[in-house]
Amino acid sequence: MVQKRNPPLPPRARPKAKTEPAKPQPAAGGVPPKRRGRPRAYEPDVALSRALDVFWKDGFAATSLDDLSAATGMNRPSLYGAFGDKRELYKKTYESYRNRARARMGEAFAADMPLRPMLLRIYGIALDMYLSGEDGPRGCFTVMTATSEAVFDPDIRALVVSGLGEMDRFFARLFKIAQERGELPASADPQVLANLASATIHTIAIRARAQIPRTELETLVNGAVDVMVRG
Amino acid sequence: MVQKRNPPLPPRARPKAKTEPAKPQPAAGGVPPKRRGRPRAYEPDVALSRALDVFWKDGFAATSLDDLSAATGMNRPSLYGAFGDKRELYKKTYESYRNRARARMGEAFAADMPLRPMLLRIYGIALDMYLSGEDGPRGCFTVMTATSEAVFDPDIRALVVSGLGEMDRFFARLFKIAQERGELPASADPQVLANLASATIHTIAIRARAQIPRTELETLVNGAVDVMVRG
DNA sequence: GCTTATTTATACGAAGCGGTACATAAATCA
DNA sequence: TGATTTATGTACCGCTTCGTATAAATAAGC
Incomplete structure (x- = not known):
C-alpha cells in the first residue's frame, strides 16, 4: 500500500516539555505549576502539527494509528491518553x-x-x-x-x-x-x-x-x- | 465505525445477463454471441453502478471489499475476476x-x-x-x-x-x-x-x-x- | 527511602482487511 | 452423455487495524 507508509521521520527532537499551554488547574499565576508524575516526552502542539501532516496527506481512513505514532514520536497508548481515539485526535488536529x-x-x-x-x-x-x-x-x-x-x-x-x-x-x-x-x-x-x-x-x-x-x-x-x- | 457499514441492500434483482455490451471477440454481427460456461449472475454495468454508490459515499480507503460485495451482490472472487483488484475496480467505477x-x-x-x-x-x-x-x-x-x-x-x-x-x-x-x-x-x-x-x-x-x-x-x-x- | 502520581514502553487480542485456493454449479460443445 | 469452459460459493490465509492491559520509568510529596 503506497499511501500508508510515511518516510521514517528523523528521530524527532524531544523538547523537555516545560511550558504547559493551558492548565485545567484553578491556579492563578502563569508560573509553571509543577506536575506530579513522569514528565511527558512530547509537546502537544508539536504532536498535533505532526499528526496534521499525516492526516492532511493521507486522509482519515488511510491513516493508521501506527502512522500517527511514527509521525508524532508518541507510542499508541500515549497518543490515546493525550488526545483520545482516532476521531478525537482528528478533530483536534483540524482545529489546530x-x-x-x-x-x-x-x-x-x-x-x-x-x-x-x-x-x-x-x-x-x-x-x-x-x-x-x-x-x-x-x-x-x-x-x-x-x-x-x-x-x-x-x-x-x-x-x-x-x-x-x-x-x-x-x-x-x-x-x-x-x-x-x-x-x-x-x-x-x-x-x-x-x-x-x-x-x-x-x-x-x-x-x-x-x-x-x-x-x-x-x-x-x-x-x-x-x-x-x-x- | 459508522462509515463502514452499508445498510443491507434489498436483495438485488439479478437479471439474466443476456446482453453483452462489448465482446473482445472478432465476431462481426451484433447478435448475442453465446458464451461458453456458466452465465454470470450480474450485469457489469449494474455492478459498477452499485460499486459507485459505495465508493462515492465512503471513499476508497473506507470502503471494504465486503461492502462492495454486499452492494453489488457479487461475492469477492467474482468481483476480482470481473474487475480486478480494488484499485482497478475503483478506476472502472470512476470511468462509469x-x-x-x-x-x-x-x-x-x-x-x-x-x-x-x-x-x-x-x-x-x-x-x-x-x-x-x-x-x-x-x-x-x-x-x-x-x-x-x-x-x-x-x-x-x-x-x-x-x-x-x-x-x-x-x-x-x-x-x-x-x-x-x-x-x-x-x-x-x-x-x-x-x-x-x-x-x-x-x-x-x-x-x-x-x-x-x-x-x-x-x-x-x-x-x-x-x-x-x-x- | 517510601508512597503516590503520571507517563512511557511492550505486548497482546479480537476484529477486519485484501486476496486467493478449492470445490461446486451451470452453461456449451462434441 | 461426457468433456470443457466459465462463474459462483465457502473457507481460509497472512497481515493490519484499533484499542487496551500490564509493567517499567520518572517525577513530586512526605
Whole structure:
C-alpha cells in the first residue's frame, strides 16, 4: 500500500516539555505549576502539527494509528491518553489547522492594502499552503475533511461548516471594505463576490491535489481576480 | 465505525445477463454471441453502478471489499475476476461515473438555450447529482477522487486531471458560443469564465458534502451566474 | 527511602482487511 | 452423455487495524 507508509521521520527532537499551554488547574499565576508524575516526552502542539501532516496527506481512513505514532514520536497508548481515539485526535488536529490558517490569513488582512494586491496576496498564501508537503501537494485540509469525514461525523461536519463560513465572511469583509473605499462599484454584492472568492480557493485546492502545476493555478487565480475586482 | 457499514441492500434483482455490451471477440454481427460456461449472475454495468454508490459515499480507503460485495451482490472472487483488484475496480467505477456525468451534461448542452438558463440548468443537474444519495448528499465524485486517491495513484490522477479539463472545456465552449451570439461582451474571456464556472461546480460539491441546504447552494449559484453572464 | 502520581514502553487480542485456493454449479460443445 | 469452459460459493490465509492491559520509568510529596 503506497499511501500508508510515511518516510521514517528523523528521530524527532524531544523538547523537555516545560511550558504547559493551558492548565485545567484553578491556579492563578502563569508560573509553571509543577506536575506530579513522569514528565511527558512530547509537546502537544508539536504532536498535533505532526499528526496534521499525516492526516492532511493521507486522509482519515488511510491513516493508521501506527502512522500517527511514527509521525508524532508518541507510542499508541500515549497518543490515546493525550488526545483520545482516532476521531478525537482528528478533530483536534483540524482545529489546530484552522488556527494556523486563520493566523496566516489574519496577517494578510492586517496588511491593509488595496483590493487587487490583497486578493493576490491571499491566494499566494493559499497556494503556498496547498502546494506544500514533502510528498506532493496537499490541498486544503478543510476541503479534504468536507469530502471525507464530514458526512459521517456530525461534530466534524459542524467544524467544516464553520470553517467554510469563516472563509466566506473573511472575503465578504474584504469586499465590503473595498466597496466603502470606492474600489468596487456600488452595485457589487460583497456576499456574491465572497462566494466566488471562496469558490476560487476551493477549485485551486482541488486542482493542487491533482498536481496541476502552480503556474496554471496562478493563471486561473489572476483571471478570477480580474473578474472580482470589477465587481 | 459508522462509515463502514452499508445498510443491507434489498436483495438485488439479478437479471439474466443476456446482453453483452462489448465482446473482445472478432465476431462481426451484433447478435448475442453465446458464451461458453456458466452465465454470470450480474450485469457489469449494474455492478459498477452499485460499486459507485459505495465508493462515492465512503471513499476508497473506507470502503471494504465486503461492502462492495454486499452492494453489488457479487461475492469477492467474482468481483476480482470481473474487475480486478480494488484499485482497478475503483478506476472502472470512476470511468462509469464520468460517462454518466458526461451524458447528463451532454443532454443539457444539446438543448441549446440562451446562456443564463443554460447555466442554471447545468447547475440544477449538478445539484441533483451532488445532493442525491440515500445516506446524505454525496458531492462530486471527481472532487472526492481528487482529494483522496489522486495523490497516490498516477492512473487515477490522470483520470481526474482529464475530468477536470473536460469540465473546463465544456464550459469554455458554452461561453464561446454565447459570445459569438452576442450574449457576452467581446471583452469577455471564455476561458476565465469557464474556470469560474468550474470553481462554482467545485464549491457547491464541497458544500453539498457538508450538508449545506439546497436553497443556500441555489442562492450561491444564482449570484455566480449573475456575475458570469455579465462577462 | 517510601508512597503516590503520571507517563512511557511492550505486548497482546479480537476484529477486519485484501486476496486467493478449492470445490461446486451451470452453461456449451462434441 | 461426457468433456470443457466459465462463474459462483465457502473457507481460509497472512497481515493490519484499533484499542487496551500490564509493567517499567520518572517525577513530586512526605
